[in-house]
Amino acid sequence: MPEWTNGDPANAPRRGALARGGSLAPARLLAAYRAGIFPWCLSGQSLEWWCPDPRFVMTPADFRLTDSLRKTLRKKGWQVTCDQAFEIVMRSCAAVQREGQTSTWITEPMIAAYTELNRLGIAHSIEVRWEGELVGGLYGIAIGRLFHGESMFHTRTDASKVAFAHLVQRLSSSGYVLIDCQLSTPHLASLGAFHISRDDFLAIVHRERDLVPPGNAWTNPSSAGS
Missing domain, CATH: 3.30.70.3550 (Leucyl/phenylalanyl-tRNA-protein transferase, N-terminal domain)
Known part of the structure; x- marks a missing residue:
């Protein structure tokens, strides 16, 4: 190959x-x-x-903010930030034991490469702390008006959902149109992700990759409501 x-x-x-x-x-x-x-x-x-077919995606408008998640988000112990611990989030994602995998795909070269992209302002992380302890987060790549999600983790119940909710809030308020979830998972499906054809996905990529979002999703390190 x-x-x-x-x-x-x-x-x-x-x-x-x-x-x-x-x-x-x-x-x-x-x-x-x-x-x-x-x-x-x-x-x-x-x-x-x-570049799989179909592609698993979500629009910010399709995010399912359930009553249960609203209640979780209102809890006072959460502190949510952006780009404050990118490498730590990646390493925490790498440490997650995933069904059907005997080792992580987030290798040391991957960590070094994406940490450099974070330094360049292309890769971003959301960190979730509970009473000061890092308990969840996610990271991905922002290009044009698209966010390509890479991985997430949690060590406290619902912490990854809290991270995703804050990501969606940032993307929605800044004019992003699509979250690329790549491959299907039940967790992301429960949050509102769905399949589209590869041809449709590539058409969106080609249309959106050079467009500048009207807002900057990554300027404020602390998320509203955290």
Whole structure:
């Protein structure tokens, strides 16, 4: 299988890697996301580049803010911040034991690469603390009016939902139009994510990747209501 350069993601396998190998240099990662491709390292395998069909996505308007989650968000112990502990959030995501995986795909090279993207203002994290202790969070890539979610974690019940709710609030108020959830999970489906075809997803990527959101979702390190 060839190394990915600028191949057409529309011709990728529906459920499998488009290519393997290559570097995680910032320019390469940025080019991949701008093409609708994301990197992934399956357990014990080399770096792979994916563009699955269908694609799992969510619009900020489709986020399901249930009565139960509203009640959770009103609890006084939460402190929610942005871009204050990016590498720690990544390492916490890497430490999560996931069903069907014997090791994490968030490798040391991945952590180094995305931490550099955070320094460049491209990758972002949401941190959730309960009474001062980090108990949840997520991270991803912001390009144009799209946010490509990568991973999330929690060590306290509902902490990842709190992180996602605050992410949606930031994205919605700043003019983002889509959250790329990549692959289907029951957790994200419960929050309102759904499938669209790869062709539709790539059309959105091409339309939105060069548009500047009217607001800056990442300026204020503390989320409103936290």
